[in-house]
Amino acid sequence: MRHSHELEIDMTDDDHPKDLVGAYVIGACPRDEARSVAEHASRCPTCAAEIAELSRVAEWIGVTTARGPAPELRSRTLSAALATRPAGRPTVRPASVAGHAIPDAGGVPDVDQFGDVGDGAEVRRLVEPYRVQVAELDRLLSRLSQPQWLLATGPHRSVRDLMLHLRSNDELIAAAAGLDPSGQGDLPSESDIRLSWRGQAAAILDVVARQGAGVLHRQVRLAGRMGIASPVREALIQRGFETWIHAEDIRATLRLAPQTPSAQQVSDIVNFALRLISAAMESAGRAHPYKAMRVVLTGVGGGTRLVDLSAASPTPGTVVVELSLPAVSFCRLLAGRLIAPSAEVEIDGDSSAANDFLTVAATMGCD
Amino acid sequence: MTDVPESTDESDVRIRDALIAGSERTLAEVYDTYGPVVYGVALHITREQGAAEDIVQDVFVELWRRPERFDPQRAPLRGWLCMLARRRGIDWTRRRRTRPDLSPTAVELASSGFEDDVLVSTAYKQVRKAVEDLPTPHRQAIFLAYYHGLTYRDVAKALGIPEGTAKWRLRSALRRIGEQLTAEGFEDATLE
Numbered sequence: 001m002r003h004s005h006e007l008e009i010d011m012t013d014d015d016h017p018k019d020l021v022g023a024y025v026i027g028a029c030p031r032d033e034a035r036s037v038a039e040h041a042s043r044c045p046t047c048a049a050e051i052a053e054l055s056r057v058a059e060w061i062g063v064t065t066a067r068g069p070a071p072e073l074r075s076r077t078l079s080a081a082l083a084t085r086p087a088g089r090p091t092v093r094p095a096s097v098a099g100h101a102i103p104d105a106g107g108v109p110d111v112d113q114f115g116d117v118g119d120g121a122e123v124r125r126l127v128e129p130y131r132v133q134v135a136e137l138d139r140l141l142s143r144l145s146q147p148q149w150l151l152a153t154g155p156h157r158s159v160r161d162l163m164l165h166l167r168s169n170d171e172l173i174a175a176a177a178g179l180d181p182s183g184q185g186d187l188p189s190e191s192d193i194r195l196s197w198r199g200q201a202a203a204i205l206d207v208v209a210r211q212g213a214g215v216l217h218r219q220v221r222l223a224g225r226m227g228i229a230s231p232v233r234e235a236l237i238q239r240g241f242e243t244w245i246h247a248e249d250i251r252a253t254l255r256l257a258p259q260t261p262s263a264q265q266v267s268d269i270v271n272f273a274l275r276l277i278s279a280a281m282e283s284a285g286r287a288h289p290y291k292a293m294r295v296v297l298t299g300v301g302g303g304t305r306l307v308d309l310s311a312a313s314p315t316p317g318t319v320v321v322e323l324s325l326p327a328v329s330f331c332r333l334l335a336g337r338l339i340a341p342s343a344e345v346e347i348d349g350d351s352s353a354a355n356d357f358l359t360v361a362a363t364m365g366c367d
Numbered sequence: 368m369t370d371v372p373e374s375t376d377e378s379d380v381r382i383r384d385a386l387i388a389g390s391e392r393t394l395a396e397v398y399d400t401y402g403p404v405v406y407g408v409a410l411h412i413t414r415e416q417g418a419a420e421d422i423v424q425d426v427f428v429e430l431w432r433r434p435e436r437f438d439p440q441r442a443p444l445r446g447w448l449c450m451l452a453r454r455r456g457i458d459w460t461r462r463r464r465t466r467p468d469l470s471p472t473a474v475e476l477a478s479s480g481f482e483d484d485v486l487v488s489t490a491y492k493q494v495r496k497a498v499e500d501l502p503t504p505h506r507q508a509i510f511l512a513y514y515h516g517l518t519y520r521d522v523a524k525a526l527g528i529p530e531g532t533a534k535w536r537l538r539s540a541l542r543r544i545g546e547q548l549t550a551e552g553f554e555d556a557t558l559e
Contacts (some may be wrong), residue, residue, distance in 0.1 A: 016540075031396075057548070061509065062445070062452070066406075068406070073420050080427075084431065088389045121429065306414060
C-alpha cells in the first residue's frame with residue numbers, strides 16, 4: 001500500500017486495511033479509500049476472504065426493514081415493466097449473454113442513445129405514454145369526416161377548436177424545446193390543423209429523445225389555469241394527459257368506447273397532480289393547515305398516497321380523511337371530466353377537507 | 368409471499384437467464400419474493416409511501432429492462448435489488464434536499480419499525496433478530512451507513528464519535544451478525 005499515507009488510511013501493523021473492511025462492504029468508504037481497499041484485496045487473499053464473508057452478511061441487511069407494499073403496486077410494477085419490453089422478447093442476443101451485453105436492435109430504440117442510462121430510462125419512460133396518445137389521437141382524427149370536425153366535443157365548440165386549443169397548449173413545451181411555433185394563420189384547413197399538431201408533437205418527442213435528460217430539467221409554463229413553471233419532465237406528463245383527455249372527448253362525440261391509458265401513464269398523471277395540489281389548494285384559499293389526506297386509488301395505475309392539504313405547514317399534516325376512487329376516474333376528475341360528487345368517490349372522515357381537495361383537483365386540467 | 372429461495376448463485380443465474388429470455392412469470396416471482404424487501408428499504412429511506420412505491424417500480428422495471436446488468440457472481444439478487452433501492456432512495460432524499468433525521472433516537476425508532484406480517488420467512492426473522500440483538504451503537508452505525516448512505520466519516524460526525532470507532536463498529540457489527548447467524552444454523556449456504 002504505497003499510497004497509504006497520502007490517503008490517510010489507518011493500517012494495522014501488517015499493512016492490511018482491516019479496520020476499513022466493514023465500511024467498505026457496506027459502501028461507507030470515501031471513494032479513494034474504497035479504491036485502495038479493492039486494490040489491496042485483489043492481491044491479498046486474507047482480506048479478500050474477509051471482504052467476501054462480510055459482504056454476504058451485508059447483503060442481508062435490507063431484509064431487516066421488509067414490509068409488504070400495497071397489493072396494487074404489483075400489477076402497476078409488472079405492467080410498467082412489460083411496457084418497456086414485452087414478455088418473451090429477449091433483451092440481448094444469446095451469444096452476448098456471457099460477455100458484454102449487446103443492445104436489442106429491435107423496434108424500440110435503445111436508451112443508450114439518450115446518454116446516461118438512468119436518465120435515458122427516464123426519458124423513454126416519460127416520452128412513451130405521450131407518443132402512444134399522439135398516435136391514438138391521430139388515428140381518430142384520420143377517420144373524421146368534414147362534418148364531424150364541426151361537432152361540439154368536450155367543452156369545445158368543435159373538434160376543430162379543440163385541436164387548435166391542444167396545438168396551442170403544446171406550443172409551450174415546443175418553445176421550451178427550441179422549436180418554432182406551429183401556428184399557420186387564422187383559418188387553417190382541418191387537414192392543416194391535424195398535420196401541424198401532429199408535426200409539432202412529433203418534433204417535441206424527437207427533441208426530447210435526442211437531447212435526453214438535459215432537457216427534462218428545463219423550465220416551461222404548464223398549460224391550463226395554474227400557469228405555473230415546471231420542469232419539462234412534468235410538462236411531458238401533462239401533454240400525454242391532455243392528449244388522452246381530448247381523444248376521450250372525441251371518442252365520446254363519436255360514441256366510441258372510452259379508453260384507459262396504461263397503468264404507467266395513469267400513475268404518472270396521478271403523481272404529477274399530487275405534487276402540485278398542496279400549492280394549488282393554498283393559492284385557491286382552500287388549504288387545510290396541518291391536515292393530510294390518504295388517497296386510495298383503485299384499479300389501473302392505482303396505489304395509496306398521503307397528501308398534505310396545505311403547502312405552508314412546516315411538518316407533515318395529520319391524516320383527517322380518506323378518499324377512495326378509481327385512479328382513472330381521478331385523472332378524469334383532474335381534467336374536469338368527472339363531476340364530484342360521483343358515485344365512484346368515497347369519503348371517510350373530514351368531508352370539508354375532502355371537498356376542498358376535490359374542488360381544487362377539478363381545476364387542474366388544461367381547458 | 369413465497370418463501371425466500373435458496374440464495375445460491377445457481378438459482379440467481381437461472382433467474383437472470385429467464386429474465387433475459389423475457390419470462391414474465393419469473394419477474395412476477397422475483398417481485399413476490401423481494402418486493403417487500405425493496406419496498407421496505409425504499410420506505411425506510413424516503414419515509415414516503417408514494418416515493419417508495421415509485422422506487423419499487425423503478426427497481427423492478429430496471430431489472431426487467433436490463434437483467435444482464437445483474438451479475439450473480441458479484442452479489443445475490445436480493446443484495447443487488449437492495450442496492451438499487453438504496454441508491455434511488457438516497458438520491459430521492461438528496462433531490463428533495465430534505466435532511467434526514469439522523470439523531471440516534473430517530474435511527475433507533477426506525478430500526479424497530481418492522482411489520483411482522485411479511486416476515487414469514489425464517490431467514491428474515493433470523494436476520495432481523497441478529498440486527499436487533501446488536502448493541503445500540505453498532506446498530507446505529509449500520510443503519511446510518513446502509514440506509515442513509517453515510518460514509519464512516521459522516522457516521523462518526525452524526526454519532527459524535529471518533530472516525531476509528533465508527534469504522535470499528537461497522538466491521539464489528541457485521542461480524543456479530545454473521546457469527547450469530549452461523550451459530551443459529553442460518554439457511555443461507557453462503558454464510559457457512
